[in-house]
Amino acid sequence: MTTLGTASAAPGEMDTGRLPVGETRDGSQFGLPVAVINGADDGKTLYIQAVSDGDELNGLGVVNRVVPQLDPEELSGTILITGLVNYHGFQVAEHRNPIDDTKMNRTYPGNESGTSSERIAAATFEAAMRADLVLDLHQGSTSRMINEARVRCGPRHRLHDECLELAKVFDCGYVLDQKGPDGQLARAAPDEGVPTIDPELGGCVGWDEESIQYGVDGVFNVLRYYGFLDEDVTVNTQTRATGFDRYGAPSGGLVTFQKDLGDDVSPGETLFTITDVFGRLKAEVTADRNGIFWRSRRLPQVATGEYVCSVGIDVSRY
Structure with missing residues (x-):
């Protein structure tokens, strides 16, 4: 029993x-x-x-x-x-x-x-x-x-x-x-x-x-x-990833992602842009190094410094 x-x-x-x-x-x-x-x-x-x-x-x-x-x-x-x-x-x-x-x-x-x-x-x-x-x-x-x-x-x-x-x-x-x-x-x-x-x-x-x-x-x-x-x-x-690069918003506005979950990421590739409420570009954020687009916020509105997304790094296959 x-x-x-x-x-x-x-x-x-x-x-x-x-x-x-x-x-x-x-x-x-x-x-x-x-x-x-x-x-x-x-x-x-x-x-x-x-x-x-x-x-x-x-x-x-x-x-x-x-x-x-x-x-x-x-x-x-x-x-x-x-x-x-x-x-x-x-x-x-x-x-x-x-x-x-x-x-x-x-x-x-x-x-x-x-x-x-x-x-x-x-x-x-x-x-x-x-x-x-x-x-x-x-x-x-x-x-x-x-x-x-x-x-x-x-x-x-x-x-x-x-x-x-x-x-x-x-x-x-x-x-x-x-x-x-x-x-x-x-x-x-x-x-x-x-x-x-x-x-x-x-x-x-x-x-x-x-x-x-x-x-x-x-x-x-x-x-x-x-x-x-x-x-x-x-x-x-x-x-497998062993860590994350986390990215915040350099300015306030609305986020548009250029990568989808699971996408490969290379240094210099655009991860997301931020526009104002009228669609004018305020910021473009690029990847620091190779990885996988792992996680992101759900809603588009962000304040300065707010979390936006994470890239899985030190990626390998096992």
């Missing part, structure tokens, strides 16, 4: 329930929605979580599509899932946890006696530490960005190669291989010996079917490659 919170499943069974993490402001107990899918045969354990940031819904879309397709009788090993992590942020469609104004993915490994976010992080981190592999599903919030998988442990970490392999198997096509900020699950879990990646499933406001499908395909790639499902998988070459 395998349990996660109130969910409990024998081999060949599945169950859903709640992972208790505290009380709301009226004193009511609340818990995160969780699922246990216990395969009929022995195997590895995979932990998946989504909605660490309360307005990033594509990961929830992945969970919503993947779980109904899984038959525990056809599965080897166990899948543990937390369907949404940032309970309070999700309720009000906010990025941060509004109870303590905290970005959840900066609080791992958490503290079971700490703030609201730290307690949630501690509970979900404990679940993640039961796994052999972890997928922490994110998206670019309101930015436009390519679908990518992020390896956040840093190139000198002892599990770097295993995390990089997991990102390759997930197969978004693009990988950011850059050490992440303290408190990210994809940094904390490898420190405890569990390979973890942070797929950023596009950037949108709300729910994007194309990016959700990237995530669904990625989860099934992982299940096949690591033996959860007795099916073949093709591991494709990925495009």
Whole structure:
């Protein structure tokens, strides 16, 4: 019998329930929605979580599509899932946890006696530490960005190669291989010996079917490659970047991009122009070096110095 919170499943069974993490402001107990899918045969354990940031819904879309397709009788090993992590942020469609104004993915490994976010992080981190592999599903919030998988442990970490392999198997096509900020699950879990990646499933406001499908395909790639499902998988070459050049607006106005997401960029090529409200050119911004047009703002209006776009640099194929 395998349990996660109130969910409990024998081999060949599945169950859903709640992972208790505290009380709301009226004193009511609340818990995160969780699922246990216990395969009929022995195997590895995979932990998946989504909605660490309360307005990033594509990961929830992945969970919503993947779980109904899984038959525990056809599965080897166990899948543990937390369907949404940032309970309070999700309720009000906010990025941060509004109870303590905290970005959840900066609080791992958490503290079971700490703030609201730290307690949630501690509970979900404990679940993640039961796994052999972890997928922490994110998206670019309101930015436009390519679908990518992020390896956040840093190139000198002892599990770097295993995390990089997991990102390759997930197969978004693009990988950011850059050490992440303290408190990210994809940094904390490898420190405890569990390979973890942070797929950023596009950037949108709300729910994007194309990016959700990237995530669904990625989860099934992982299940096949690591033996959860007795099916073949093709591991494709990925495009990897190890950092970003970020570009801001030299003047205020309206941005027009000359590059699209995923385009190759060469030094001196125009990335974007800025015009005034009457269409008169105010500025033209060019690339500093080779890379890939990776991320950009969604709305055209900018103030002086405001973020406009990012170019992935030190690009290679692996």
